Amino acid sequence: MDRLIEAIRTKKNPTVAGLDPKLSYIPSFLRKAAYAKYGKTLEGAAEAILQFNHGLIDALAAIVPAVKPQCAYYEQFGWQGMRTLEATIRYAQQKGLYVIIDGKRNDIGTTMEAYAKAHLGTTEVEETQIPVFDGDALTVNPYLGSDGIQPLLPICKERDKSIFALVKTSNPSSGELQDRTFADGKTLYVTIGSLCEDWGKESRGQYGYSRVGAVVGATYPAQLGELRK
Amino acid sequence: MDRLIEAIRTKKNPTVAGLDPKLSYIPSFLRKAAYAKYGKTLEGAAEAILQFNHGLIDALAAIVPAVKPQCAYYEQFGWQGMRTLEATIRYAQQKGLYVIIDGKRNDIGTTMEAYAKAHLGTTEVEETQIPVFDGDALTVNPYLGSDGIQPLLPICKERDKSIFALVKTSNPSSGELQDRTFADGKTLYVTIGSLCEDWGKESRGQYGYSRVGAVVGATYPAQLGELRK
Known part of the structure; x- marks a missing residue:
């Protein structure tokens, strides 16, 4: 837990940002671009979510110490959604964020x-x-x-x-x-x-x-x- | 639950077969074929498991009413494993099996x-x-x-x-x-x-x-x- 505490101290912020993407929250320009590439499919939806998460992470990385992707919101898009979960975790970690996977496994x-x-x-x-x-x-x-x-x-x-x-x-x-x-x-x-x-x-x-x-x-x-x- | 009970009655067997694939249990000819195609990667492992499950399901479909894939054993191979989970469920259902996803969600x-x-x-x-x-x-x-x-x-x-x-x-x-x-x-x-x-x-x-x-x-x-x- 030391890494999390250090991140909280460095950023002077104890907030964890949830990454619980609902498709309807995603700006239509991102959805359209993803559907143009992959169709209105689980893969298209998963791609739109990934691009949205990239934007969120870019905006949050300097401010919050940690993000918490909720598995259910990725799993509902099948393995395509799980691929987005993995890519989201990697991207957040590259940007220095601590990642709590909310899976309740x-x-x-x-x-x-x-x-x-x-x-x-x-x-x-x-x-x-x-x-x-x-x-x-x-x-x-x-x-x-x-x-x-x-x-x-x-x-x-x-x-x-x-x-x-x-x-x-x-x-x-x-x-x-x-x-x-x-x-x-x-x-x-x-x-x-x-x-x-x-x-x-x-x-x-x-x-x-x-x-x-x-x-x-x-x-x-x-x-x-x-x-x- | 009626569909499950009917399947148990038809097959005169209340057994649910677990589909909890461990890579080490899979015959080496299946693993080798999968690695030849996808490398010794999560994708290769997930493909070997899918082929193994096909064989299991073919052997079981006439005998047992239901199968129970355990999510953890698929999730450990990442989204590639989850793709195998989805394909396994589809295959089992095509063969008339009732599928209980053991996810403890x-x-x-x-x-x-x-x-x-x-x-x-x-x-x-x-x-x-x-x-x-x-x-x-x-x-x-x-x-x-x-x-x-x-x-x-x-x-x-x-x-x-x-x-x-x-x-x-x-x-x-x-x-x-x-x-x-x-x-x-x-x-x-x-x-x-x-x-x-x-x-x-x-x-x-x-x-x-x-x-x-x-x-x-x-x-x-x-x-x-x-x-x-």
Whole structure:
């Protein structure tokens, strides 16, 4: 997490800019140019989004320390959209931005390792290790417990990457499960917060933050205060 | 879920075959042919996996009702892997197989809608609706509560698709959170099981199953019995 903290300090700005492209938000001149090349297809839409992201990143790179592309908005354009996700990540990193892939990925064992390789690590093709989406951090869903988180930790350590685990999300229904209190008096979100503390404890950087961050929706400031204790 | 039940009845087999390709499992003649065409690259690996899946699907189509490709194993080969995922789904469906995309996707609101479009629905590019990965069902993670599930339901209804929500997973650490008991005496997994019941109740098909299935690991038969009550 040190790289993120340093970027925040250098730019004197703690803002992360979301890159959640909706086609209807993209100026028509960019859409037209992309359709002229690739047709009104998933490929055309994905190209329009890439050009839009280039513009956004150019405008943001001097001001914000980090960007957060949301996988769903790329995945909805299929593999063509995922190609745009990869190209967007590369472009942002070339411009000095820290990239948090908002994928909320979750699984266990070797399957979670495959997600870790995809988003933070490298994939072996015969004797060669190839970086794939290669973000600087990935958001993950912790419902599966430690088995879903442990496979990420060695890759985070080896390649100086981090994860952010969902703890208390910002949506109205987050209370249906997250706010419920277990028999020991702790809520589900506090329980997960403690697990994050455990998962991260071996990796505290020079600014006191570990490689395992917690996602806490800004709509719930009281819960954020509670978790900071 | 009726289409799945009918496929199980027709083939007299309730087995779902996982399509979780590891490169090292793929016969070397397939890998060599793919590398000859595309190099020892992500594209070469993704092509080898596609050819392997074709063979698997050809062998399985008469015997099993459904296949379950695991997204992570495709995502680790980048957009090239996602292209193989799409092609694998198309091929399996052409051969009459029901396809459960094992993505464990989760998010809220319009972001979850984007995942729903990607995996079960269609994405609008200007005036055209284009199917994307277009599985028959998708696995989802319910930690975000109803806000993460509701966006899927209209698409399931419109396009005759289903979802499977994680309830009690098979991994050793699933108990860290899922087995904990809330103040009302119900465990987290039973609480989520009840939510699944609610989410699905409007969509019960002719065999009594709704469009919202529950994932319960076969390693926990007692919990499965409890949830069936």
